[in-house]
Amino acid sequence: MRQTTKITMVLVAMAALLALGAMGGGWWAKHKIMSASPAADARTQGATAKQGEAKVLYWYDPMVPQQHFDKPGKSPFMDMELVPKYADESGGTAGVKIDPVIAQNLGLRLAAVTRVPLAEHVDVSGIVGFNERDVAVVQNRSGGFVERVWSLAPGDQVRAGQPLAELLVPEWAAAQYEMLAIRSSGDAALLAAARDRLRLLGMPERAIESLEKTGAVQSRYTVYAPIGGVIQSLDVRTGMTVTAGQTLARINGLSTVWLEAAVPETLAGLVGIGSRATVSLASGQAPIEGRVSDIVPMLQDATRSLRVRIELPNRDGKLRPGMSAQVGLKRESHATALVVPTEAVIRTGKRALVMVASGQGRFKPVEVLLGREIGEQTVIASGLDEGQQVVASGQFLIDSEANLSGVVAQTIDEAAKAPAPALHEADATIRALDPGEVTLAHGPFRTLAMPGMTMTFPLAKPELTEGFKVGDKVRVEVRQSDDGLVVERIEKRGDAQ
Structure with a gap:
């Protein structure tokens, strides 16, 4: 009986312990859920807990970080809660922070924004061709017959004075007999006229001199190459008839x-x-130095390129038409420009960005305006200063991290992007002065095709008319705006008294 009582007491104690364990497990699970709840709901409730430490700047969707919202809630883009951006986080103008160890593992490499001489250097390709100004055309002044042609063809190279063809010119015979008859008469005037006639018939000077010395009539003569070069065309064959001027x-x-x-x-x-x-x-010949002698004024439509002509000496004859060459064109310039490695530029299609290192492991995207490329560097027209450090390797990983962290790229001032407004000038006389306005009797604005008239113009700055009075003769510059013409500059004319 006593043993049964002990067993019963043990069973009751065990049941009590199990009950306490169940209650403790329930309390622990409830406590765990309650402690996990703030973390799961941090996007909406965590902001309140953290506001005591830092101010919430805005809420954003990590998938669309450039879109900001002024209150928490569901993202309109994705099925997720908006994330708060705090003032003390490494975002906004501070950029994104990368641990030095991670930066080393990513292989980040920095490069300085440097200023270099803007050497106006262009590398292009070209083709060697004939000098079209160094051309000799061989023609026949009198009709005749081709009796012999030397073994030549187009494309052959000839030297100056080399024979090309032998012609029979019957018309020369009568003129030569006439000259010989006049020579025997001793009339100097008629003899000079006979010589001129032979010259007009195309008889060479040395043949005329030989005729006067020997008295032997010549009806055949040899055509020689007047210059050395390449035969472009040879339009004579043995036995053919040639006409005057051919x-x-x-x-x-x-x-x-x-x-x-x-x-x-x-x-x-x-x-x-x-x-x-x-x-x-x-x-593979040694580089040759030259200068641009001419620029063909007409643009080639097919390639949208300009033909630049360089005249080169060819004393040894090694430069042959048809050869290809690489040409480096350089014009002296004292201008300078800021450059970064081309690989540092992130092109999004709509704009260009670089990741600027701002110190202490922080990086921020900065929008830049690009100039032309010089070798492996790109000119930065606007957006950076000399001496800044930009990421030249691994910048795409940092850009992705910046997007997920809601970091907004530093933009270029829109005024810097826009070209300066065109100004239009005219002479005028001040008719009235009012706050913020001036009435002018102006001459024609020729660049606007606007005739002269009297009208009132708003002033870009109220102080533009300080020191002026009604009746002053002035020179004004106006710009076109959405509200009409606005006076940008006004000054007294040099002929004003």
């Missing part, structure tokens, strides 16, 4: 050649007459 051959000289380079339309402003040119031939 072209027998065309020879292009090779003492100088033209190198024509194609400069893209966008770079045309960097090249001018006299620009230095360094020519590197594909054949």
Whole structure:
């Protein structure tokens, strides 16, 4: 009986312990849920707890960080709660913070924004061609017959004085007999006229002199190459008849050649007459120095390029038309520009960004205006200052982190992007002065095709008319605005008394 009582008491004690355990487990689970609840609901309730430490700047969706909201709630873009952005977080103008160890693991590399001489240098390709100004055209002045043609063809190279063809000119015979008859009469005037007639018939001077010395009539003569070069055309064959004025051959000289380079339309402003040119031939010859001698005024429609002509000496004959070459064109300039490595630029399609290192492991995206590329560097027209550090490797990872953290890129002032407004000038006489306005009897604004008249203009700045009075003769500059013409500048004319 006593043993049964002990067993019963043990069972009761165990039941009590189990009940206490169940109650403790329930309390622990409830406590865990309650302690986890603020973390799960941090996007909506955590802001209140943290406001005592830092101010909430705005709420945002990490998937669309550039869109800001002034209160918490559901994102209109994604099925998620908006995230608060606090004033003490590494966002806004401070940028995103990257741990140095992580930065090293990511392989981040910085480069300085440097100022370099803006050497106006353009690398283009070109083709060696004939100098079209060094051309000799061989023609026949009298009709005749071709009795012999030397073994030549278009494309052959000839030297100056080399024979090309032999012609029979029957018309010369009668003129020569006439000259011989006049010579025997001793009439100097008639003899001079006979010589001129032979010259007009195309008889060479040395043949006329030989006729006077020997008295032997010549009806055949040899046509020689007047210059050395390449035969472009040879339009004579043995036995053919030639007429007066017919072209027998065309020879292009090779003492100088033209190198024509194609400069893209966008770079045309960097090249001018006299620009230095360094020519590197594909054949591996030593580079040749020259200068731009001419710029063809007509743009090539197919390639949208400008033809730049460089005349090169060809004393040894190694420059052959048709050769290809790389041409470096350089024009002297004292201008400078800020540059960054081209790989540091992030192009989004709508704008260009660089990641600027602001110290203490912080980075911020900055919008920039780009200039042209110089080798492996890109000119920065606006947005950066000399000496700043930009990320040249790993910038896309930082940009992604900045987007997820809601960091907004520093933008360029819109006024800096927009070109200066055009100003239109005219002479005028002040008719009335009122606060913020001036009435002018002005002459024509020629750039606006606007005739002279009297009208009232608003002033860009009220102080523009200080020191002026009614009747003053002035020179005004106005700009076009959405509300009409606005006076930007006003000054007294030099002829005003």
